[in-house]
Amino acid sequence: MIFSFGNLSPDSDVVLIYGNCQAPYVGELLAAADAPQSGRHYLCVLNHAVPGAEIELPDKALLARCVLYIEQIDERAEVPIRSFLRDNIPAGVETATYPPVVMMCFWPFETVDKRIGSSRYYPWGRYNGDMIGMQVARQGLTGDAAYGAYMDLAEKRMPNLANRLQWDIDAISARDQAADVQIGDYLATSYRYKHIFWTAGHLEIEPMAVLTCRLYEHLSPRLGGDRAEGLRLLDAFAFELQDRVGGMGNTQLPINPLVAQGLGLHYGGEDMVYRWYDQEWTFKDYITRYIANDEAWGLQE
Structure with missing residues (x-):
């Protein structure tokens, strides 16, 4: 997928940004900061495609106008789209790097569930897989019985959350050290008090604004x-974007209240309501529907 911001005229200088789904937010925020200059095209190229689609490649003529290349740290040794970008921008173009902002400890049971397929309206699936939920589903339980069984089993199988948190902190530190700008200090003082992670890599606008301010500086x-x-x-612009969309996408993966308690979060209790596509659900609402693989909501095929 490719996103463009700023000056889109055919002779404008191009600032190329590579990364995951955080890249367009970096590009849009940088374009807002660069508005007085008004001469640059911020071209954001994602490292993945929607399931079932091919990764979109930008036109080589557009890459030839690149005057600045901004690359998200990607630990993978070989990424074809990244190689394509590097090979087709002018030699000697100035580069800068920024870290992906990821924390996985809030969803320790997340996994792939083959029951959850891709569809026209839900290309990533209606739900995220959950290993405890999958086990409860195999027992044929539904409703309150399913939720009770889920919470009992989750409590028994809960991993050491302090270790999971430390793994995330260490990974963030490693990515920070590899990049030109850092975000770990902000995350360390914010994650307990603010619901900034909607999924492991989808964020509220604020952390993206903090990262992009540092990149702009x-x-x-x-x-x-x-x-x-x-x-x-x-x-x-970040305040306006926060008011308008809140964060990245339209899903906030609900956090198990036991996880919220174990991590000392100031949010994530049983009564917290999350946005899930066009629904407003608590964790119980979400997990009972997931266990049943309930598709009787939202857009229908």
């Missing part, structure tokens, strides 16, 4: 213009 000598004004514009 790092790049400001190259971008030129008034740095303070650029930061003001970025902040203003």
Whole structure:
């Protein structure tokens, strides 16, 4: 998938951004900060495609206009789309790197569930797989009985959450060290108090704004213009984006209240309501529907 922001005229300079689904938010926020310059095209190229589709490649003529390449840290040794971008931008183009923002400890039972298929309206599936939920589903339980069995089994099978959290912190630190800008300090002081992770890699706007502000400051000598004004514009657009969309996408994967308690979160209790596509569900609402593989909601094929 490819996203474009800023000046889209055919002779504009291109700032190329590679990464996961966080890349378009980095690009849109940078374009807002760079608005006074108004001469650059922010081209965001994702490292994945919707299930069943091919990864979209940008036109080589567009890449030839690249004056700045911003790459998200990707630990994989070989990524064809990344190689394509690197091979088709002008030699010697200035580069900068930023880390992906990922925490997995909030969903320790997440897994692949082959019951959950891709569809036209839900290409990633109606639900995320859950290994405890899959086991309860095999018992044929539904409703309150399914939820009770799920919570009992989750409590028995709960991994050491402190270890899971430390694994995330260590991974964040490693990605920070490999990048030109860092985000770990912000995450360490925020994750307990703010619901900033909607899924392991989909975020509220605030952490994306924090990361992009740091990236803009790092790049400001190259971008030129008034740095303070650029930061003001970025902040203003981030507030507007927060009010308009809240975060990345339309799903907030509910957090098991036992996990929220174990991690010391100031949110995630039994009464917390999450956005799940066009639904508003508690964790109990979500997990009982998931166990039943209930498709009687939302858009129908």
